[in-house]
Amino acid sequence: METMEYNIQTDAAGERIDKVLSSLNEEWSRSQIQNWITSGSVKVNGATVKRNYKVASGDSISIEIPEAEELDVEPEPMVLDIYYEDTDVLVVNKPRGMVVHPAPGHTRGTLVNGLLYHCKDLSGINGVLRPGIVHRIDMDTSGLLMVAKNDLAHERLVKQLQEKTVTRKYLAIVHGVIPHDVGTIDAPLGRDPKDRQKMTVVDNGKHAVTHFRVKERFSNYTFVECELETGRTHQIRVHMKYIGYPLAGDPKYGPKKTLDIDGQALHAQVLGFTHPRSGEYLEFSAPLPEEMTKLLDYLRKND
DSSP, X not given: OEEEEEEOOGGGTTSBHHHHHHHHOTTSOXXXXXXXXXXXXXXXXXXXXXXXXXXXXXXXXEEEEOOOOOOOOOOOOOOOEEEEXXXXXXXXXXXXXXXXXXXXXXXXXXXXXXXXHHHSOOOOTTTTXXXXXXXXXXXXXXXXXXXESSHHHHHHHXXXXXXXXXXXXXXXXXXXXXXXXEEEEEOOEEEETTEEEXXXXXXXXXXXXXXXXXXEEOSSEEEEEEEESSOOTTHHHHHHHHTTOOBTTOTTTSOSSOXXXXXXXXXXXXXXXXXXXXXXXXEEEOOOOHHHHHHHHHHHHHO
């Protein structure tokens, strides 16, 4: 059993403990955290608390994470927004709020559950919890993902990601007004030594490069396109914060006073890759989700 410990900072004081903990790890569902609290696996300053406990600055929280259980991931009927599919690969537009793959305590309603029902067979390279998953996007990020339906496709798509030949363009709304029309952020990323659930720029981190282009400026926000050269965990979110323009709505890396959106304003709009069998280059584009479109309309009207 793994034990994780956190110290509460001032900006989180007054928040419910389940909300605070869910912001630390996007793969922990609120119901899973509440079960941990009820069972006594979560302690504050060494004592158990109720699910509605509001944290205070300086609180020390410890979580005993249960051993990973063997999961039987069940196919689950759901409506999937599929942009392309053949015998080797599938491209799907994931909605905001959907987790990509199951985890202990969160085995239903994920993209993988829906894919297993739709496809029956997926690549087994990433194991029972991540069948067919070649790359992922965060729960509150919407947009395009490629999925491998067999091991050959999986291996060749992963190689393209490693060789940086996959096109991945994101649209984002960030705090602040970026003065430059284009830019490149080249800063290595690794785990934050002060908070292992966060990523940050560190000297000994993994090579990470994000290119950005301004699409529209507002009085306090900027609408940007970000293109990934590498694909590190939370890369765009951390890189934009690093240069002083954190994503609007980002619960982990952004300011509390932000636009009215539940989660970061980030959408994986363009995905392009070479077909793993035919060698043909394929590229797809998904329109902005309604939540981000409404935010842009609001900014244009109230600027």
